[in-house]
Amino acid sequence: MERKVGTVVRGIRCPIVREGDDLSQIVVDSVLEAAEQEGFSLRDRDIVSVTESVVARAQGNYASIDAIAADVKQKLGGETIGVIFPILSRNRFSVCLKGIARGAKKVILMLSYPSDEVGNELVSLDQIDAAGINPYSDVLTLEKYRELFGENKHTFTGVDYVQYYGDLVRAEGAECDIIFANDSRVILDYTKNVLCCDIHTRARTKKILKAGGAERVCGLDDILNASVDGSGYNERFGLLGSNKSTEDKVKLFPRECTPLVEDIQKKLLEATGKHVEAMVYGDGAFKDPVGKIWELADPCVSVANTPGLNGTPNEIKLKYLADNDFADLSGEALQKAIEGRIKDKKENLVGDMASQGTTPRRLTDLIGSLCDLTSGSGDKGTPIIHIQGYFDNFTN
Template sequence: MERMVGTVVRGLRAPIIREGDDLESIVVDTVLKASEAEGFKLHDKDVVAITEAVVARAQGNYATTEQLALDVKTKLGGETIGVIFPILSRNRFAICLRGIAKGAKKVVLMLSYPSDEVGNHLIDIDKLDEKGIDPYTDVLTQEQFETLFGQSKHTFTGMDYVNYYKGLIEEEGAEAEVIFSNNPRTILSYTKRVLTCDIHTRARTKRLLKEAGGEIILGMDDLLTSSVEGSGYNTNYGILGSNKSTETTIKLFPNDCTTFVNGIQKKLLEATGKIIEVMVYGDGAFKDPVGKIWELADPVVSPGYTSGLEGTPNELKLKYLADNDFAHLSGEELKKAISECIKKKDNDLKESMLSQGTTPRRLTDLIGSLCDLTSGSGDKGTPIVYIQGYFDNYTK
């Protein structure tokens, strides 16, 4: 019978992962047991993906707010520091802010508006128009902001992040001042020592601040890049990609993910004879059209993957072929013509009209987004995702 199913994605249930667990063996065992229990065969070019959260947990990659505070104090001097462009998140940034505030006497918190970098809105942009405020040039104090717009409420959570963050700073014993600006140079009127907390624009922000006369300019990727009094760390990303673990503990982005995925691929090859691709994934890269939130709060979608996941898709647009090259055909003739076109396609279709409308993104970003949507971030209990048929096409 003709094959009727293309890509299949399965969330695999695994044990609760603890620090020190042999996660490579757990992943392999979970895949093999799932295959047996559900009756699906493993194939070359299948993909197994593991959420970064359990990788970091198995590695024990944690730090306390006290350890973060020590690093902040050592690197930024422990007096008045500017903390600019953080995202609005209780899980992602609030726990980091506690550690940052512990390491300073005063924090000048500068928030971008109307939204943060990943789309969490402080206010609706239409309200800026109503009040005649230009977010590209106008700098507002907290008093001015709340006089104009009232206290901010997050679209989904109802959180007033402005006062929540201010309160966290004060709880940790530091003085807090909140301002609103989208120009990074604004902060230099308050302090020359700055921690820029944006994720994807951090390199540009650092450059602008240094060129404008900043004395010490760091990003979140410059904190906890090595162990501080026994803490976890991340050499490449510091505290970017971290999450709240407890009220005083931060779970960092995992280390050595390439070694980890290659180890799993080798074990699966030994167990099955199949070359299965492996990746670690964090946030997917997609935008919610209602809340306007861009999901990607991690520095990358995948911090580690096997070599077979390099590159971008090289696909033909079937709709374009059907409507143009083969508009005169139908039924089996159309199917045969398109199948032959796929079999003969070039290895690089980037500039071809035949590929227009296909997604020009890296494979790891696409697959990671698929995995993030499959596993979710709640109580599904499926930190491992198994994908089949992703690299197949209409002819397979």
């Protein structure tokens, strides 16, 4: 009898993870205990994924404001620095900004508008239109911004980030001027020492600033890319992907995770005889339709994964076949015709009309989004995700 259930996603609970814990064993034990309790068994090509947050915690990858300040001061001179294009987030940037301000005498904070890189709005497009402002060319001072738009609180958090970020900088003893612009070169009118805080556009921003005459340019990925006085670090991403841990400490993105996913795969194979794929995931890649926020504050979705998760889907659109190629069929004849087309599909369907609308994103981005939505970011207590049937199709 054919299976009536396709993809199944389960959030798996586990003990609270602490620094130094054997995380691969915790993941394996938790999945096996859940399988026994809930009455399911693992299959070949199941996926077991764990959130980057608990991986970093097990690694003890933390850093203090003082460590951030020391690195910023050493790399950018400790005088007046431009801090450009940060995202508007208490969790993602507030503690980083404290450390940055502590490592400088003056901060020129340049915010992109009407929204930050991931969609958090300072002002709406309607407000921009009403004010007759061109955000691609117009540079606003804080005074002009307030004159035009007044106080604007975030849709979800209720925070006026302009006031909040300025207060954070001044509380660390640094002066703070705030401007609003979308051309990175504007900051060079104020200082030649710049910290680029954008995430996915950072390489281009740094390139433009260097070509424009900046003397010292760093990205968040260049701060704490090595340990400072024994602090945590991330050699690839630095402060990118960090989260607030306490008021004076951040949890950094986890370091090398390939050995972890390989060990999880190996242990599950030994315990069950099944070849399971494994992954460490960060933020998903999806957009909130109300707040217009992209869930893309981490520098990547998959921190590490086993090779079986590389690549993109190679799928045929069932509704295309039903409405076009087999429009004259129905019932069992239609089902058999579609099953035959799936079984005979080419290894690469790029450009094939029957695949249009299947969104060939990377598997790790799709799976990471599924994991992130399932685990949530609050008190669900399921940092491990088990996915079954993801690679099935209509013929299985």
